[in-house]
Amino acid sequence: MLRNRSFLTLRDFSQAEIRFLLDTAKDFKQNRDLYRKDAPLRGKSLIMIFQKRSTRTRVTAELAMADLGGKSIFLGQDDIHLGVNETIKDTAMVLGRMASGILARVYEHKDVEILAKYTGIPVINALSDTYHPLQCLADLFTIEIHFGTFEGIKVAWIGDGNNVCHSLMIGCAKMGLTMHIATPIGYEPSEDILHYCKKLNHGEIYVSHNPREVIKDADVVVTDTFVSMGQEAQRKEKLKHFKDFQVNSDLTSSAKSDYIFMHCLPRHPEEVTDEVFYGPHSVVFEEAENRLYTTAAVLKNLL
Numbered sequence: 001m002l003r004n005r006s007f008l009t010l011r012d013f014s015q016a017e018i019r020f021l022l023d024t025a026k027d028f029k030q031n032r033d034l035y036r037k038d039a040p041l042r043g044k045s046l047i048m049i050f051q052k053r054s055t056r057t058r059v060t061a062e063l064a065m066a067d068l069g070g071k072s073i074f075l076g077q078d079d080i081h082l083g084v085n086e087t088i089k090d091t092a093m094v095l096g097r098m099a100s101g102i103l104a105r106v107y108e109h110k111d112v113e114i115l116a117k118y119t120g121i122p123v124i125n126a127l128s129d130t131y132h133p134l135q136c137l138a139d140l141f142t143i144e145i146h147f148g149t150f151e152g153i154k155v156a157w158i159g160d161g162n163n164v165c166h167s168l169m170i171g172c173a174k175m176g177l178t179m180h181i182a183t184p185i186g187y188e189p190s191e192d193i194l195h196y197c198k199k200l201n202h203g204e205i206y207v208s209h210n211p212r213e214v215i216k217d218a219d220v221v222v223t224d225t226f227v228s229m230g231q232e233a234q235r236k237e238k239l240k241h242f243k244d245f246q247v248n249s250d251l252t253s254s255a256k257s258d259y260i261f262m263h264c265l266p267r268h269p270e271e272v273t274d275e276v277f278y279g280p281h282s283v284v285f286e287e288a289e290n291r292l293y294t295t296a297a298v299l300k301n302l303l
């Protein structure tokens with residue numbers, strides 16, 4: 001059912017399909033050598049287009065393609081005509097005749113939609129300004145491994161209500177987790193995505209401007225960089241608005257005693273103190289490692 005589908009946002013995937021991707025990721029983690037031997041993507045190729053920097057997404061996608069027996073081609077901002085000397089539509093139509101899939105990190109979400117519309121091969125969103133579905137899959141995977149269930153789990157998001165938050169909202173709503181969100185005024189998640197998640201009615205979702213209220217009794221505490229890629233010019237202003245949103249041990253003292261701390265990385269001290277980031281509750285490096293398994297699951301099933 002997942003074959004030849006694009007992976008632009010988890011909105012397009014049912015609870016059962018997300019469940020299947022998480023189960024494939026678990027299987028891949030346990031039997032990585034078998035996947036390497038079977039090489040299910042032998043003869044397949046993935047074009048990786050990055051308009052922004054990346055460590056985890058790029059490395060995990062390249063390694064996953066290699067493990068699955070396929071080939072990947074990395075194209076950085078200066079390596080490809082896309083959107084500069086050639087329309088996205090034309091690039092999409094060319095690549096669709098050559099490769100098995102495209103993975104793209106872009107600024108505007110509509111750019112991955114245009115790629116998907118014209119290319120005829122699956123397009124995987126590797127982060128847009130609106131969504132980061134690959135990250136959400138790894139986050140759900142990490143939560144489930146840690147607690148053994150999604151049932152009764154409360155996620156507290158403290159930070160910016162943009163791409164990573166949007167995807168986690170959708171993931172939590174689809175899989176039945178409760179998510180409470182605290183953002184500074186003016187940085188709330190999109191109304192449309194909030195409305196969509198509320199309508200799903202699987203998990204409770206709540207938005208506030210008060211981190212202390214949101215973190216109370218949380219099982220999972222999550223934040224993200226306060227200054228996303230492309231927002232560098234707003235850095236000074238954003239840091240001022242986010243000054244009461246740093247995750248520190250004073251704030252986390254109201255979370256559950258066995259809470260876990262997550263961050264998609266890259267991390268900066270303004271959003272979380274060293275004490276929490278490197279502390280006993282932090283699972284950030286396991287979360288980063290899990291990107292490999294969940295990305296492999298997406299590539300294997302879609303390509």
Ligand code: CP
Nearest residue numbers: 054055056057264265
């Ligand atoms: N979390 C994440 O997507 O990291 P990269 O920017 O390093 O890919």
Ligand code: NVA
Nearest residue numbers: 164224228229264265
């Ligand atoms: N919100 C961050 C996520 C980076 C993985 C950004 O868009 O830069």
